[in-house]
Each structure stands twice: as structure tokens, then as C-alpha cells.
Amino acid sequence: MTDALSRLATTIAARKGADPDTSWTAKLLARGPEKCAEKFGEEAVEAIIEAVRGDRQKLASEAADVLYHLLVMLAARDVTLDDVLAELDRRDGTSGLAEKAARGTP
Numbered sequence: 001m002t003d004a005l006s007r008l009a010t011t012i013a014a015r016k017g018a019d020p021d022t023s024w025t026a027k028l029l030a031r032g033p034e035k036c037a038e039k040f041g042e043e044a045v046e047a048i049i050e051a052v053r054g055d056r057q058k059l060a061s062e063a064a065d066v067l068y069h070l071l072v073m074l075a076a077r078d079v080t081l082d083d084v085l086a087e088l089d090r091r092d093g094t095s096g097l098a099e100k101a102a103r104g105t106p
């Protein structure tokens with residue numbers, strides 16, 4: 001599963017500085033981190049709509065768009081998939097409830 005994400009992240013990293021006429025990713029990256037963030041937000045909203053509607057196939061498709069645009073947004077700010085996975089690893093085994101209690105958040 002993470003193989004596909006790793007491959008995609010590698011492809012996106014390789015698109016940095018590529019010709020925007022031949023690559024959607026290069027075109028998006030060339031428009032800057034703010035535009036990449038905006039596109040991620042749009043795709044997230046589309047996924048939310050499908051989650052509320054309950055169409056599982058459309059939700060899976062929108063979720064794929066979200067993951068792609070998340071990776072592009074991260075690449076635009078030089079954050080790697082490994083950075084994110086390391087953070088997930090760090091959290092592994094810590095209950096969200098315990099973590100929230102440790103923060104003292106109600």
C-alpha cells in the first residue's frame with residue numbers, strides 16, 4: 001500500500017523543475033506552495049462531499065486525488081513522505097485519548 005504512495009512521491013519529486021507543458025505536477029508546483037495548498041483544500045472538500053453522500057467508489061476516487069494533492073503540497077514545501085511517515089511511527093502505539101489527556105486539552 002505505501003509502495004504506491006512512495007512511487008507517487010518519487011514521481012512528484014522528479015517533477016520539480018520539469019517542463020510544466022508536459023506534466024500537471026510540474027505545472028502545479030510552478031504555481032507555488034499556496035496554489036498547491038488551495039488545490040489540496042479543494043480536493044479535500046470533494047472527498048468530504050462523497051463521504052457524506054456515502055458513495056464508496058467515488059469516495060475512494062476522491063481520496064486518491066487527496067493523497068496526490070497532499071504529496072504535491074508537501075513537496076512544494078520540501079516536506080517528504082518519509083518525514084510524515086516518521087511522525088506516524090513516532091505516534092504509533094500512543095492512544096489519541098492518552099495523547100490528548102497529556103496535552104491537558106478538555
Ligand SMILES: N=c1c2ncn([C@@H]3O[C@H](COP(=O)(O)OP(=O)(O)OP(=O)(O)O)[C@@H](O)[C@H]3O)c2ncn1[C@@H]1O[C@H](COP(=O)(O)O)[C@@H](O)[C@H]1O
Nearest residue numbers: 008011012015022023024025026027039042064065068069
Ligand atoms: N495522481 C495523480 C493525479 N490525480 C489528479 N491529478 C490531476 O489533477 C488535476 C485536478 O483536476 P481539477 O479539475 O481539480 O483541476 P483543474 O480544474 O484542471 O485546474 P484549476 O482550474 O482548478 O487550476 C487533473 O488535471 C488531474 O489529472 C493527477 N495528476 C497526476 N497524478 C499522478 O502524478 C503522476 C505524474 O503526473 P504528471 O506530472 O502529469 O506527469 C501521474 O502518473 C499520476 O500517478
